[in-house]
Amino acid sequence: MDIKEDVQIEVAELGERILGRWAEVRRHTRGLIESEKLFKVEGEPLEKHRERVLKNLKTLVANGATQYGFLPELGGQMNPGGSLASFEELLFADPSLQIKFGVQWGLFGSAILYLGTEYHHKNFLPSAVNLDVPGAFAMTETGHGSDVASIGTTATFDPATNEFVINTPNRHSYKDYLGNAALHGQAAVVFAQLYTQGKNHGVHAFYVPIRKRGKLLPGVGSEDDGLKGGLNGIDNGRLYFNQVRVPRLNLLNRYADVAQDGTYSSVIESPGRRFFTQLGALVQGRVSLTGAVTNAQKLALDIAVRYSEERKQFAGPDGEERTLMDYGRHQRRLLPLIARTYAHIFAHQELLDAFHEVFAGINDTEETRADLETVAAAAKALSTWDALETIQQCREACGGQGFMAEHRLTGLRADLDIYVTFEGDNNVLLQLVAKRLLGDYAKAFKSPDFGTLAQYVAGQVGEAAFNRGGLRGLAQNIIDFGSTARSVGFIKDPEHQHQLLTDRVHTSIAKLANAMKAAGKDQLKQAELFNRHQNELILTAKAHGELIMWEAFTRALPTIEDPETRQVLTWLRDLFGFTLLEKDMAWYLLNGRINSARAEAITEYIDTRLLPRLRPHAIALVDAFLLTPGLVRTNLAKDEAARRAGIKKGQN
């Protein structure tokens, strides 16, 4: 097959495709960032930064950038996807602004909306939506971190007064790291163990006023978390409660209620399912963080790629200094990051669609919710770690200039650091993914035969079309591994890439499931075996997340209309797929999935074909992020070009 090498990207079309379904929302929020100058000021003292962010939030409210997700009577559109899209774009202005938005509307407001009922929507939602009442989402406790089920705060029903008594038993159970807790919050949605008639019914959420005119209410304590590694525009702090009474009606009672006589009732019988259902609202945090950090990767790449195209270092034998982007190592560092960022972009679009379908009630089933939660957990973990790596590589690619605060990369990294451990520690999230994979495997193998195995594989990959060959095809290909003549050709075939990536996940899960069988029904032994394989489980969950990204990227290709653009993006998808294979090459070799000739061909093909082919498109690929100077706000590349032009002209 002839490959046309001399192709061009249609930046406008690709840019629109990347902007995606909620393009108008995104444009509106981007416009606000620029026109209202909602920027972070690097180095600003914490107190000023906190005030600036609160003020900027009010500007967003005034300009209609915050209400998308809420009821029409509150100016909203019940547009959950659009709401998250707006949130995600704020990253370009200031991650603190973005996260404080998330605290107010994604957590505090959404908890009222999704865990509350009409009473709460009427009484508490309007002031949350219009920011009259800044609120905290009081779930995490100092001593319990990601283990929400173990929180120590209690809410005990007192039928004598028809009130719940909120209480913090010890320092370990202080609510901690809560945005709006140290300063601005006037109310909080407090998660607590609900006790009534002497029985603990598990974790439930309560609407609790905490401040009036800036002063803490009786029984409520607060401490400031103080300076953090980043996100210092948010007043994170601790809250604790000494027998604080709230009316019975302040229980957010969509899923469970307590009657005036203290009788507990719930529409969900299983305490475990009830717990996870109430925590389900958290999924929107994970979905939108994924979009936000994907935007951070766009920003970092925009800065570093443009600089690398202007910056020259070290003269070659011809005496001419070489452009950074022409160095082999530099291409190896940046181009795969562009490819991975594109994979995140397309994967996030699918995730946001799925989120919208569930939360707008278009396709809200137990199964779609469970799938959404699994994919969001994997996506949040991978995208946040990848963002830190991308920003750091971009910072290093810019050398000393990258370390200057004005060029944004160091501040961006500092702000995003916490993303990998908040909203569910990444390792905890990946374990959830691994457990789901093990569960699916166990289901498929109740009566294992070759058909169920194939079915399991098809289920994992989500799109049966990819798997026409299935395991049988793979087996044939393994036989065919002896021939090395077509090594590259084999891997270039997207079906083969897909089979390899899929096989990586399902074979690992099968092995792990098998290893864990040894425990039988002994729960202690099960836990012990799970722990011994914890690292492998997490690595497998990561591989699963990468597979999802690869699939999304591949599904996006036919939607690109311009054939030349599609060609470049196909190379980019191949680069993503090849670097995944290269990264896990030891696994593929060990398991006989790739032979030596093909393994070497992969690295060779990346270095001698894909990188040189993609290199001329580096700028167009970041152009398609459509980031205006008003969003990027550094003149790093332009200044470099100007300085260089100055030399040529002999200027001082």
Next chain:
Amino acid sequence: MDIKEDVQIEVAELGERILGRWAEVRRHTRGLIESEKLFKVEGEPLEKHRERVLKNLKTLVANGATQYGFLPELGGQMNPGGSLASFEELLFADPSLQIKFGVQWGLFGSAILYLGTEYHHKNFLPSAVNLDVPGAFAMTETGHGSDVASIGTTATFDPATNEFVINTPNRHSYKDYLGNAALHGQAAVVFAQLYTQGKNHGVHAFYVPIRKRGKLLPGVGSEDDGLKGGLNGIDNGRLYFNQVRVPRLNLLNRYADVAQDGTYSSVIESPGRRFFTQLGALVQGRVSLTGAVTNAQKLALDIAVRYSEERKQFAGPDGEERTLMDYGRHQRRLLPLIARTYAHIFAHQELLDAFHEVFAGINDTEETRADLETVAAAAKALSTWDALETIQQCREACGGQGFMAEHRLTGLRADLDIYVTFEGDNNVLLQLVAKRLLGDYAKAFKSPDFGTLAQYVAGQVGEAAFNRGGLRGLAQNIIDFGSTARSVGFIKDPEHQHQLLTDRVHTSIAKLANAMKAAGKDQLKQAELFNRHQNELILTAKAHGELIMWEAFTRALPTIEDPETRQVLTWLRDLFGFTLLEKDMAWYLLNGRINSARAEAITEYIDTRLLPRLRPHAIALVDAFLLTPGLVRTNLAKDEAARRAGIKKGQN
């Protein structure tokens, strides 16, 4: 062979071994940090931080912690190793303090000492040593970064006035990122292209006064680099010169001189060698940064390991919450980092010894200098990248607490970020290492036969004893790969670990050398081929650095007297070796050096033997860093323990 599992570490002995040859110097500096409270204050505004650091430097001078490396008549001991040891310990107080120390004495003062002669030692050194004249080291330029040979600043000799005229031709040639340039510097050692009698003799260093009583001297310009991603206690800035005149004698003329009539002379004939000899003083920066970031790893691990030993999360089936350090994933994250940090510690001790021997004139030959520079380049690159990774893993292992500025990890990482690209960008340094390896290879292969190949290998590994088998032995082992029964036994043998790690380096270099042969004598083609293989070259140089670390760790083992401590450290060395093999497993598999059975055995052995064996010693291994509470300055682990004790007592 029976392995005694129930062993204990003699912390005092191991601690002393880690403190090493300059233990007294290190103790003295550590004592000053604690008693004089030379600490960084997280979140302090830039201006205050800069003043604090200057004041702290003066305290160090007053307490005799800065003069070790200088002449006895200036209160020194001509103890280059001790000087660096003192510098390295300052990391515990404040990386800005450490780097400003480095600017003043490691760069500015050392340039006068090592590039100057008696005149400069008499006239400029005393005020540099006692800090009466804070000075800048004006080498780097905005437009030229790590490519020092291309700097644009000129120093043109004017015989009419017996002066050099220092001039900055354009914005690209501003000196940039210089500590002491924005504010405190009164003089600078300026690197410039030396012109005399119409000819450019390349880069030389000049002593140039820049400020008097805080005011810039005529013709000297300065700009403030402003806020950076870290190290904000240093007043980095730019300097530029508009026809600034300095006396002829201000040329630091140890290696080259200009006579009154303008005649140029040099003790080093080759311009290339002259350039690199003058830059040789820079090696001390690289050596000492390696020690400093190794201290940073100790600090981060001290914080994270202690916390992980106190923190419990998620109840097991027995209802008891589990200690973080007992999780398989947590062990996988932290224990290999302890192992690698120990490898850095021992490698750095050897490097510092070698540095001392050269710079104290004990063993100063062209060969020892060249070796020192190669090893320092590799060590600086690996240790600084590893430090960022270690600190980040430690931060994540501490969850939300790790993000609080008071627990030091985020500030430490922010400060150390620039270490990977300053004092020679890590990628540039690793290319130097790769070039040296290629050069050695080429030398050995002028008349290639099996003997020279073996000799080349022996030369690379530095210690012939390890290589009794040499290539022949390895060939046999490859044959023996068929037997899987003794898979682990094979790799556990340190000679085999060593052969594999060595072979990884020399086979890669041989392949690369071979690939580059295609260019013949064509320089353009050579450059092209070098660039195409740049990534592999850098990866090979990294592998070479890791080999050096592994060797140093192994050489340190017999020096540990207590057999139980030695046993634990042998496991730790094995963990380091095994994780290196695991990381590059694709290479070993592809090249037939390790077969599948052994590859799987390695991972299995790490997870089921080494980690469980080392886990009980985690605390003792960080205890041996001998970091007092006054150096660590966070109560993270203690507070966690207190909170937990509070729960048990039912306290609030």
